[in-house]
Amino acid sequence: MPEQHTRLLAERYELIAPLGRGTMGTVWRARDRALGRDVAVKEIRQDPGLSEEQRAELRERMVREGRTASRINHPSVASIHDVIIDDNSPWIIMELVEARSLEQVIDEEGPLPPRLVAEIGVDLLGALRAAHAQGITHRDVKPGNVLVTASGRVVLTDFGIAKQEGDSKLTKTGMVIGSPGYTAPERARGEYTGPESDIWSLGATLYFAVEGRPAYERSSIAETLAALLSENADLPTQAGPLRPALTGLLNKDYKQRLSAAQAETMLRMVADTPTSEIPIIKDEQPKAPPRPPRPAEGYDPDRTIAVRVPKPPQMPTAARPPAPPVRNPQAPAYPASANTAPHQTPHPTPRPQPPAPPVRRPPVDEGDVNTMRVYPPGQQVYPPPPHMRPQQQRQQQPPPPPVFEEKGLGTDLFAIAGTNQEPPQTGNKRGMLILMAVAAATAVIIAILIVALVS
Template identity: 55%
Template sequence: MSGGGPEGAAVPPGRVVAGRYRLLEQLGRGGMGVVWHARDEVLDRDVAVKEVRAPAGLLDHEVRQLYVRLEREARAAARIAHPHVVTVFDVASDEGRPWIVMELVRGLSLADALETEGPLPPAHAARIGAGVLSALRGAHAAGVLHRDVKPGNVLLANDGRVVLTDFGIATVEGSSALTRTGELVGSPEFLAPERALGHPPGPASDLWSLGVTLYAAVEGISPFRQDTPLSTMRAVVDQQLPAPVRAGTLTPVLEGLLRKDPALRLGAEEAEDMLRVVARGGTVPDAGTPLASEAPTVPAYAPPHAPAG
C-alpha cells in the first residue's frame, strides 16, 4: 500500500502536540514539513517545533523506517552543545510521527536576508561562514553530518548569533522510494558532487555546501543552479565553477571549498581560520591546489537514480 503523499490533514494552530507543545503560528515550510512557533506548556517557554511529514511516494513501511531514522538523527543532533548550533530540546511522538522541538531563534534566515537585502559584502559573509563552520566542526566531532547546509538553514539571530539548524532532518538518504520516484529531498544546487554521484556523504560534503552558500551570499546567484534538479546535479558534477566577481577577499576560500574532489577541499580548521581573517578585513593567500573549475577527479556522471555499483 502506498503512502500516496504526506499523510494526514493540515494541522491547525492551537493544536497541542504530545500533550505539551501548543502550536501558535507557522514559521516556515519545506519539503519535509512545517516549522511552528509553539509554547511549551510544561516549562512555560516559547519553542520551535518541526512537524515532520514524509514525502510523496513512500510505502507505509518506508514511512515508518523514515520516521525511525529521523528520530534517531534528531536525538544525535540533540547531543551537540555548541553556540552556533540550534539546540534540540525534545523529540516528541504524536500520531505516529516525530516532532522535533528546538530552541526558538528570533531573527531571519540567511535566505530571507539575501532576498530582502541582496548580496553581502565579503567580510560580512565571511563572519557568517565562520560561525557556520564552527558549528559544522562541532557537529562533525560528535559524529553528526548536516547534509543540507544552505541559506535557509542558517539563522541570523537578533542577538547577533549565527545559528545552523536542521541537522540530519532535511535530507533523507537510502530510500528506495525516493530513488524510484526520482524525488530528491534537499537542495540539488547545494549538493556536493560526490553526493550527486550517489556516493556516501562525509564532512567534506558539508564543506562544499557551505562554499555554495557563501558563493550565493556574495555573488547573489547560486553557481550551479539550472532549470531542473537533474540538470542542476549535472552542472554540480560537470561544469566549471563560474569565476566570482564580487567575492573579493573571500575568493580563495570559495575556490578552496568548491573543489570537485572532496580529498582536495580545504579542511574545516583551515577554512575557518581563513574566514575569520577575511571577516576582520584581512586577506588570505590562494592555497594553490586544483580548483573546482578544473576537471573533476570523481567518476563520470551517473544519474542519481542509478543503482549503486
C-alpha cells in the first residue's frame, strides 16, 4: 500500500510514518485519537501475486499474532491494544517502543560485552518463558526482532509466526518458516518445534550480540542451512565467561540442550558478576575464524523465509549394526557378511601346504596385530598387510565372494589385520635331507668305483 500520512483506520488510528519494514509487513507510527497517545500499528504485507487463499492465510496469521501476544504479560513483550480489520486487511495496534533493534545496535556499535549480553539474555528468556507458559512458541527469535531502548529495556517483538498449542496448522505441509541462521536444526529438518527450538534461537541471537557475527555465517541460504544441519557453530572468540552458556544453548540435540531454568541460572551468573571478578576463559582458538565470501547480493541472514523440507526417504531399520566378522588370519580382508556370527573366534585346522621353496619372512609389525579399522561408505578396504610378499599372495586361494542379505548392502566395511602365520613346512625340510643323503651315498659309490678302476 502507498505511504499515506493521513490515512485513518477504523475512524480512530491515524497513520503518521513508517517505522520499519520486514518480511511480514510494515510497522507504522500512528496516533490514537480516542486516547491521545502514539501507538505502533502493524500492517500485513500482501503481494499482488498471492491467491485469495494465501491472502486469507496471511490475514489469519496476523489476527492470530495479536490474539496470541495479548495473552503474554511480561515487561519484555510489547503490549497489544487492539486488532482491527480495515479494507479487508488486518491491523494490529500495539505499544509503541522507542528503540533500536539488537541488529541495528551491533551494526552501529559492534559486539557487546559478555556481561551486557547476559543481561539481555535473561530478559529475553523471561519473555520466552512467559510465552511458553501459555503454550506459545515464538519460532522467529533473532536480533531483528529484539528491541533495546535507551534506558536498557529489552523487548521481544513479532509473534507473526508464533504457534499456539491447539491452533490449526496454517503453514502448508513440508514448509518451515524462519530465519536460516537463527532456526533450530530440528525445525530446519521439519522434525520438531517446541520451547527448546526457541532456546536454540536465543543462543544464536546472543552469539551474534557478543561476537558481532552469526554463529553460522555463510555466503548463501543453501550453505547456511547445510552448515546448520551438519556442522557445529563457529567457535566463539569474544564470549569469555558466556561461552559455556552459548555452547549449551546451541546444542544441536534439543533433548540435550539447556533447559530454560538452566540457561537462566548460567546467564544470571555472568550478568550478576562484576566485570573485575569475571574469570578469564582462554579460547582454544584466540583468532576468529576466517570470514566466508561476501554474501550474495540480496541475501540477508536475518531475513525470515519459508523453506520446503523434503520428506526423508524410507530406509529399512535394523535392531543394531552387524558386528565385524572374525576371519582366518591367513585370508585377505573383504566386506563383512551379514551371516557371520558376532564374537565367534574360529579355530582353523592346519592344512598341509603344497611343496614350495622356503621363504624368509620379515619380522611382523606389531602395530598391525589384531587391529580393526572402520572405513567410511564407498571406500575400498586396505590392501593386504605389507609383510605379505607377492609370492605368498599368489599361493593363497582367492577369497570367497561376499554374501549380502536381501535387505541391501551395508554401509560400513570392516577389516582385521592378523599376524599372517603359516604352519611350519616340515615336509620340505625332510625332502631336502633325503636328497642330501642320496647325493652323499652316490658320491661314495662313485669314489669306490674310481679307486677300483685305477688299481
